[in-house]
Amino acid sequence: xxxxxxxxxxxxxxxxxxxxxxxxxxxxxxxxxxxxxxxxxxxxxxxxxxxxxxxxxxxxxxxxxxxxxxxxxxxxxxxxxxxxxxxxxxxxxxxxxxxxxxxxxxxxxxxxxxxxxxxxxxxxxxxxxxxxxxxxxxxxxxxxxxxxxxxxxxxxxxxxxxxxxxxxxxxxxxxxxxxxxxxxxxxxxxxxxxxxxxxxxxxxxxxxxxxxxxxxxxxxxxxxxxxxxxxxxxxxxxxxxxxxxxxxxxxxxxxxxxxxxxxxxxxxxxxxxxxxxxx
Numbered sequence: 025x026x027x028x029x030x031x032x033x034x035x036x037x038x039x040x041x042x043x044x045x046x047x048x049x050x051x052x053x054x055x056x057x058x059x060x061x062x063x064x065x066x067x068x069x070x071x072x073x074x075x076x077x078x079x080x081x082x083x084x085x086x087x088x089x090x091x092x093x094x095x096x097x098x099x100x101x102x103x104x105x106x107x108x109x110x111x112x113x114x115x116x117x118x119x120x121x122x123x124x125x126x127x128x129x130x131x132x133x134x135x136x137x138x139x140x141x142x143x144x145x146x147x148x149x150x151x152x153x154x155x156x157x158x159x160x161x162x163x164x165x166x167x168x169x170x171x172x173x174x175x176x177x178x179x180x181x182x183x184x185x186x187x188x189x190x191x192x193x194x195x196x197x198x199x200x201x202x203x204x205x206x207x208x209x210x211x212x213x214x215x216x217x218x219x220x221x222x223x224x225x226x227x228x229x230x231x232x233x234x235x236x237x238x239x240x241x242x243x244x245x246x247x248x249x250x251x252x253x254x255x256x257x258x259x260x261x262x263x264x265x266x267x268x269x270x271x272x273x274x275x276x277x278x279x280x281x282x283x284x285x286x287x288x289x290x291x292x293x294x295x296x297x298x299x300x301x302x303x
Contacts, residue, residue, distance in 0.1 A: 027252035028271065031279040038283060039196060041209030041229035044086050049228060049236070051298040052080040052124050054095030054150060057115035064244045066253040074245065076113075076290040078146050080121045080138075081238060082301060083228060087206045088136030090159065092226050092238050093289065094150030095121050103149045103176045122153035128301045132156070137187055139205075139213065141240030141289060142223035143168045145176035152180035157187040161203075161215070164222025167265075171220070191215050198276035199225065216242060218269030225277065227284075235284035236298075242273045244290045249274075249281050 056075040061068030081092040097103070100117050125132060137157035140147055143164055151158060158181055165188065168174040191201035199214035212227045219241045226238040243249060254260060254274060260267040277286050287294040
């Protein structure tokens, strides 16, 4: 198994950001499902069982809070049954995003919406429990209209306000275009594509200077970053609409791994250090 060519480590200055002092992020784990490492990344062992995370991230900002993805929802069993049989896996629902927000006493009037990294079921199941706008770009809207694996999104998004944002900003850390959510560089959405039409990476910078790259499904596990490997050929052909573009995006974030915490959506350990929402 040969790794991808090693990209030059990012040594230039990082984009300017001025996050407000009261900005913060929290992880909201909603459950896990099981798969084999052999299906997750090239060189993975079939004997190695992995728990795939279904975790949302709450980004608190005085101009409006956002969730990055929505995790598992209360209708998870229905959503699982909507999948092809070969995609169903042992799974565990812990507590939905909606339940965690309520138990913490969080004022959902502060929540501007859910920004989805892409519209696959395991990122959007929890939308059905939230009455907030869905932030999504034009490319992903095109994807969800017809894609067979976007049926859960079509179901849970019914009745929601759709907030369509535009990539009106410049290239960002190797990605071709960007959207600065608050205009201060603290939350920047970069178009990645490849996994779906409008799949994105969300870059977050905290007041401490700590930076995160929430990369959705550019890779499913941190092994993809550390070993410089992509998905196995079969999974690339099944999961990605443009594997070459996914590979390019993966190399971009590999180059950034020393400069920020890279968080593949489904790696449980990638969220280490991000606090839970206080109860």
